[in-house]
Structures are given as C-alpha cells and as structure tokens.
Amino acid sequence: MSDKKRIAIIGAGFAGLAAARALKNADAEIFLIDRRNYHLFQPLLYQVATAALSPAQIAQPIRTIVRKQRNCTVVLGNVTGIDKEQHRIYGAKGELAYDYLIVATGATHAYFGNEAWSDYAPGLKSIEDATAIRQRILSAFERAEIAVTEQEQQACLTFVIIGGGPTGVELAGAIAELAHHTLRGEFRRINPANARVILAEGGDRLLKPFTPRLSARAAADLAKLGVEVRTGLAVQECTREGVRLGEEWIAARTILWAAGVKASPAAEWLQLSGDRAGRIAVQPDLTVEQHPDIFVIGDTAAVQNPNGTPVPGLAPAAMQQGNYAASVILARLQGKPAPAAFVYKDYGTMATIGRGKAVAQFPWTTCSGLLAWWLWGIVHLMPLVGFRNRIVVACDWLWSYLTHARGVRLITVSPGTESEI
C-alpha cells in the first residue's frame, strides 16, 4: 500500500463524477465506487421511459470515462456501511480505508408514508425504472386494444402522472405525443388519440421553481398537447384500478409517480439524522459537522448558500459541489488555505414540455416556446458523456422531430416472467 492519501467517492452521478475528474491531477489514490457500472444522464431518463431513447444512449461506462485518469480506480459494489472513526467503508465484497470520503449517492423516489403506492405508481430514477415504465405505457395501449368492455378500454387509455415538477411535465407531454402522433394508425379497434393524460399537482401550479408566468405557459402548452392539468388536488388513494384525486375517482391502469424524492440511505450509514427528505445537513465547506474528512454532496446533502437560500437538486448544482469538494481536498493535500464557502452559481433552469415547447428561466431573463425548446436540446446534448452518444441522440431527436416516430418501442419482460398481455 502506497503512502498516498486515499480519497473514496461513493456514487458516480453528476456530483461524484465531477469530484473524481476535478481530482485528476491530485497526488492521491481515488476510489470511485458505484453499484452500477455506468454513469447515467438522468435529465433524459424520461425519454427512455417514453420510448424515444435507448438506455445506452444516456449511460456511459464509468470505467471508460475515467480510463485515462490513472489515479482513479473504479470499484463496482454495494456499500453497506461506513465507520467514521476507523475511516472505513464496508461493502458486500470487502472493505476500503479512506483518508477523505465524498458521499454522493443521490436520491430515490419517496412516497412519504404511502410506500404501498409504489407498486401501482412507479417512480423514475434508474434505467430499470425507465424500461419498466416504458413497458407499462406501451402495454396499456395493447390492453386497451383487446379490452372487452368500454370501461376497461377507457381505464387502459387513462394515464395519470402525479407530480407537476419537471419530470411530471416531461412525462405527461411525451405520453400525450405518443398517443396522438406516434401510435396513430397502428391499432384497429382503438384510437390511441382517445387516451386521457392527466397531470396532477398538489400545489397550486406546475413547475414551482419557475416564475408563475412560465408555469402558466407550461400548463397552456400541455393543454394544447391534450394533457389535462389538475392543480391543488392531493392524491388520496392509489390502487391497481386507479387513483383518487381530491374527491374524484379516476379509473386508470397507468399511474406514474413524479411527486417526490428522498435522499439515499447515506444518513444511516453515517449515523447522522437527515431532514424530512433524508438529506444530510452540511457545513459551508460541504463537510459533515465534526468530520472534516467527510463531504456530502449532490442530492444526498441539504446544501445552503452562505446567504441561507437552499441549493436546488439539479445536475449543475451537483457538479459544482463535486468540483468544490475536490478543491477543498486539493488545498488540504497541498497545504494551501481552504477555499471560501460553497456558493451555487445559477446559470438557469429549464423544462421541456413537448415538440417545440419548453420553458427556460435564467437569472436575467426567461423564455418559452420554440426558442426555449432548442436551447433545452442544446443544453442537454452538450454534456452527454461520450462523443458518439451526442451524435446518436442528436440524430434520433432529428428523426423523431421529422417523423414523430419513437425508436425504442419495446415491451421487454424480466427473465422468468411472462408479459401480462
């Protein structure tokens, strides 16, 4: 074992990967640990769920990304615990000693006490979630085609998306486009365009972090696509048969959950108490109180700017935190003074609604419609890891734009199970 300092990074999402890359010239041994062998570009995951992109187009092997970074070792494995005092990480297949630890394990969907709903209203965080949702959406049209009663047919053609944040808006818009355009003419007994797509938001407007004007624009754009937007109604019940929104019962065979996330169980590993969403409070330098060798970043952390405003759970924020944590460690390795407290630099945020429709909010201005949509496309294409993926996704988008086609309409099933059709 060399006498170099050992930096362990748990999680190769936006935050962890940024930290590893920012440490590329560090005279240290870096261990980048993930339970998946790929880095996932989550902002485009809804496009996998709605049959527009293949999983591999938004995922890149972690080993390939850091292949040339000789100080970085990729470890594929499940972390089961951390010993803060002994400076050790425990996994199913062994343990790892560290001098510095960066925890960047991300978030998962949360049902806030209604965990039983997860069977009927799956959420979207992983590739497996996305292909399972794709299977549900495509199967719903197939089940409608062979439905015996009209009620059954209508329930199969009713899609309820719960949660009016960017993911909910994107899913609703994409399903509406699938029904109205992509599937046109492909069924003989049903008209896919008769599908009802309902987007339910408990708050009083969609896209809360955006300005009210952009929220209204998003609602209007969704309405044009045929999406019914319902705001101010809480979900009372979710079952296999449908969903109760406020007082109203809606028979629906496909319910998708985009209503909330909670941090991964890192707080448990570290024996710290998280906030309501499981996020760990961090110091201005993103370390944990009393443990200056442990950094928590990305969606796992509840980060505040020095002025007290919360840092949003967005990819750019996660990457900035990764870069910042790396800079703190580099300064310590080199005996330099610590950098100033972390400040999130907001370059803007955007959400896409559908073909030619998006909203974008920058610190200095806002925009919507076709211009925002093009901006959204460029902004989401550029950071796609891997030159080839960028080209391939761009070609797919162009093709879909020209033809309304969606190239990945596969109903795959898990080994050992049969399709429910």
Add this chain to the structure above:
Amino acid sequence: MSDKKRIAIIGAGFAGLAAARALKNADAEIFLIDRRNYHLFQPLLYQVATAALSPAQIAQPIRTIVRKQRNCTVVLGNVTGIDKEQHRIYGAKGELAYDYLIVATGATHAYFGNEAWSDYAPGLKSIEDATAIRQRILSAFERAEIAVTEQEQQACLTFVIIGGGPTGVELAGAIAELAHHTLRGEFRRINPANARVILAEGGDRLLKPFTPRLSARAAADLAKLGVEVRTGLAVQECTREGVRLGEEWIAARTILWAAGVKASPAAEWLQLSGDRAGRIAVQPDLTVEQHPDIFVIGDTAAVQNPNGTPVPGLAPAAMQQGNYAASVILARLQGKPAPAAFVYKDYGTMATIGRGKAVAQFPWTTCSGLLAWWLWGIVHLMPLVGFRNRIVVACDWLWSYLTHARGVRLITVSPGTESEI
C-alpha cells in the same frame, strides 16, 4: 363479422412477417399474432449480447411495420392451443377463428436432455437472453477485478462458448475483441486481455454447413483473435463452476450455449409429432398432412426440397417460405391453380468472425477475410427493418470500427433483484 376469409399467422419473425406482407393485397382479414410487440432481427442478436448494439436497433414494433396494411390486425398475445377441427386458436385472453392458419413460431435453444445446464449455460434467442448474457459477460470482468484468489480471477476471465455454428463463432470472436481491445486500460488490477475464450464444438470442425476450407479459415481467424478452438470434444458436464470438455475440466464462470435449437411447442398445439428437434413435417406445399388449411413454416417446420434435401434454418429460407405460403393462399382465394412445390433458392450463407474477418459461401463461389466481412455488413444492414435503424446501426458499426468501442456496456439488472457484484 365480415364474410371475408380469415388468415391467422402465429409468429411475426422472418417467416410470419413475410407471409403477412405478401398478403397485403389479399381480399381477406389477416391476424398477425405474436407474444412480443416487435419483430426481431435475430442475425444481429449476438451483437446485443456483446454490447455492440442496443436492443431497439434490431427490433421494430410489428404494428409500425404493418401500419399501412389495412387488412392486417396485429394481436399481441400468448397462444395456448389450436383446435384443428373447429378452426380456432386459443390464447390467454380469448380465441380467434380462422379459415387459413400459418404457424411460424420459430425455435428455442435445446439442451437435448441436459435441461439443468440452462442455468449455467444460457442460450441466445430473445432480447432478454441477449441482455442477460451481456450482463454475465461484463460482470465477469468486474468479478475478476475484485477476485481474492488467482484461481477465482482466472475462472472469472474464462469464457466457454459451446457450439461452433455461426452463433458460437460470432460470440467467441466478439468476446475476444471485447477483452483484447474494448476494455483495454479500464481495469486497475486485471488485464482484460488475459481472458481465455474457448469455443467448443462437438463435431470435427466449425461451421458445418460451410466448406471445409472456410471452416479452417474461420478457425485460423479465431485463433488470431485469441480464441482457443476445441473440436471433437463433447460437453460432459456444466456447473456454476465450469465445464467438462471430454476429459478436461475447465474452471469458467461464463458459459454460453450455442449448440442446438428445437422448434417451439407448435407440434403440441397441433397434436402432431415433431422430429427430434421438435419440427413438424410438412407437405411439398408447406401444409400439414390432412389439413390443407394449416401451413407450418420457418424454424417450426422440417421442410424438404422436392429433391429431398433439407431446407436450412436461415432467415432467407424462412422468408421464402412465408412468401410461398402466402402465394398458395392467394391462389386458393382467387380460385387459381396451386403454385408448384416449394423450392429453397440458396443465395448463399455467411458468418462473421470479427473485425475484418468473415466467411461467405455462395452457390457459385466462396470468399473470406475483409471482402466477406464487408459483404456480411451490407447483407445484414439492408434488411434491417426501418430506415432509421439501418442508418443508426451503420453509424455504430463505423464508430466501433474506428475506435474499437462498444456502445452498450450496461450491466442492467431485473427489477427486484440486486447485481451479484
């Protein structure tokens, strides 16, 4: 219900789809039944299994393919039985009456009495098979990287492919390339190039249907890629730990089965006795004895040319049989004389071995090496259903050719299970 004749086609593979398309102008109602919602281009399935292509690139929704064929209804469902006398097909969700029936349900892998081996030596017939094999291959390198003993490491880096037909040859070549080129430099403890890839064939040479000279060429090409070719040795045992080839025990964590296929259970449905491989004997017009309204085509049938030679189980043969069955039905619908007996027209057959290496055998000549490889690429690109897939696959191949990269290196897991790493 209209008084048009009802033609039911079970299976939308090469044979069934060709039949449906050839009936596009028939004044009849066509029902194209499949348990998957997509047509699969099986000849490229090994590229999905070896991380070169995404599933969607070789699969196209059946509904999209026949969207404009208004006389064709796609039925997604599992067939459970057929009543030959009542002219009815039974499925999990209903039944369907037919006047003409075309059975084109394909083949599955066969272990010929050693079904227990299927857990340790999976075969390659479906997309689910391919992604499961991809997971095994990629995980093997990951497990080698974290192996504690040298024996364990070597067993993880040993790949045995059983069966020296085209699929076995293609898998062996692709795994060797993955180990020697694609993964180069990505691990820190192992050298992927130390992987052993063993191709075991029970007969005395690879690629039996080809000329001995081409078989020798394939073996030499594989050796150049680093594949150990073992012929004349039967598999005696398959376990989680390895495989016994003749007398020799080979410790190997990844074993793949490409040694045999058997027809789908259509013979049972029809209460007919199949041959050893489960295939149904058919008349010269591809109908079943005593049932001139039932056609059996593709890998489900044991078809002979009028001169008694067997028709091979290849995609072009399946398509020719589909077209032929359609022509017989068309003639009957139009009261015209029946076409002459089915004759397989052999335009040649080819197998690819690796980058720049393939063998091709035509009725009038043979070729190998780079020329055969280019021919193979063109021949397999042209029939890929969907203009977009053709372009995308061509781009992917060009990219791989230039960079040795494989774009789909995802270890995905089934919902509810965890990766074994």
